[in-house]
Amino acid sequence: MVGWALVNSQNKRRLAHDHVSELTTNRLSIYLRCLNQIDGAGVTRVSSQTLADEFGLNAAQIRKDLAYFGEFGVRGVGYYVKDLRRNLRQILGLDRHLRVAIMGAGNLGLALADYPGFRQEGFEIGALFDVANEKIGHESRGGVPIYSVKELKRLARRERVDIAMIAVPAPKAQPVVDLVVSVGIKAVLNFSPGALRVPSGVKLKGVDLTVSLESLSFFLAQDHANG
Amino acid sequence: MVGWALVNSQNKRRLAHDHVSELTTNRLSIYLRCLNQIDGAGVTRVSSQTLADEFGLNAAQIRKDLAYFGEFGVRGVGYYVKDLRRNLRQILGLDRHLRVAIMGAGNLGLALADYPGFRQEGFEIGALFDVANEKIGHESRGGVPIYSVKELKRLARRERVDIAMIAVPAPKAQPVVDLVVSVGIKAVLNFSPGALRVPSGVKLKGVDLTVSLESLSFFLAQDHANG
């Protein structure tokens, strides 16, 4: 009963210092996707067990993850799909519109800029930034404008940027995050290989394609050696 | 002392049924990257402590991860960089040349095909596959040819394909992995959002961009609410 805060009469919320595991936040995102799907299919109520069976999850874990943020279920009934969906969107901060900037207008940056999955959940890819003069002034196929990195400070000041994605070559990644942090961006998704340093208060998440591939390679090597 | 196999006179290797955690295999890939870097800088010997300090890791964990696969270190000295690098490459299966096919020649598939990080560690992106007739016969900017999915079976038979990357729209992802599995590919890296089903014996790894972004959004929402 310590560390709780009643934010409104219905839902309790954890305080910031009670840190939520990243595994949990990842799952919340997955639960939301599942709910979107079954909501789209016209289902109005769902039990943790049904969700678990349907999507290969564990029922107790679903309940525990959700219960951490409030009492969203109804005993004997389950969860109301639209209701839980709305609550999850709020918990994940998807109720407010988030603006994303992509650093690096290479193949990967341009692909990310036009990735349809992002807009779908309410993210707005507002701008690409690059150093190459021949790219500046142009835009991605999907219409995201490419600016000079020198413009980042000015543009980030003019209109809030919530998240930066780093899609620059590895050696430029650290200086680019440093810049991104210096303009006040507090969340970074890094696609370049290798670890980056950010000050505390800034959330860094990495998508490391090399590590993913090499991890698969390991599996194949094991399989190959004895199996 | 149970579950070990001496594969050669020098190095012990775990048997396949002693399953290695994915967290460990991911770290092995990171260690290899660190070693490549310090090897490039001309360093010949390194202790777990130095590696840990340099790259923000834990020394005991490095030693434990490595010791699981053999006795690569020298007490009182540390690890010989080139030697350990070679051993890690072998453990990760990077000593043999791995061939990768990408399913889906959209923005993301094309970007992945030309991603320089892959070739660097010895992966060969051999082909893209798509259903769109206007793409077939063309190639990525970097020269990776685009084939019809109908050709997958024939091409996979002609020359071994070790890994498939799935970069098709979400609703096509499950049928596409099913196809990939049916031609005998045993390792899949999925970039489409949502979980996929594969038979046991096939290793599936997911890179879920939506989950990553929403997890960052959660952090911002927390920060915003009370901070």
Place this chain on the structure above:
DNA sequence: TTTTGTGAACTAGTTCACAGCT
């Protein structure tokens, strides 16, 4: 002396199982 390799201790994460609510 230095640093590995590793059991033991600890910490985090998951699953069980059931009291309690509808």
Place this chain on the structure above:
DNA sequence: AGCTGTGAACTAGTTCACAAAA
């Protein structure tokens, strides 16, 4: 009766701390 919310039990992963080796 049915299903949530949750302490307790369990499992996995990390870090400590030190004996053994060079």
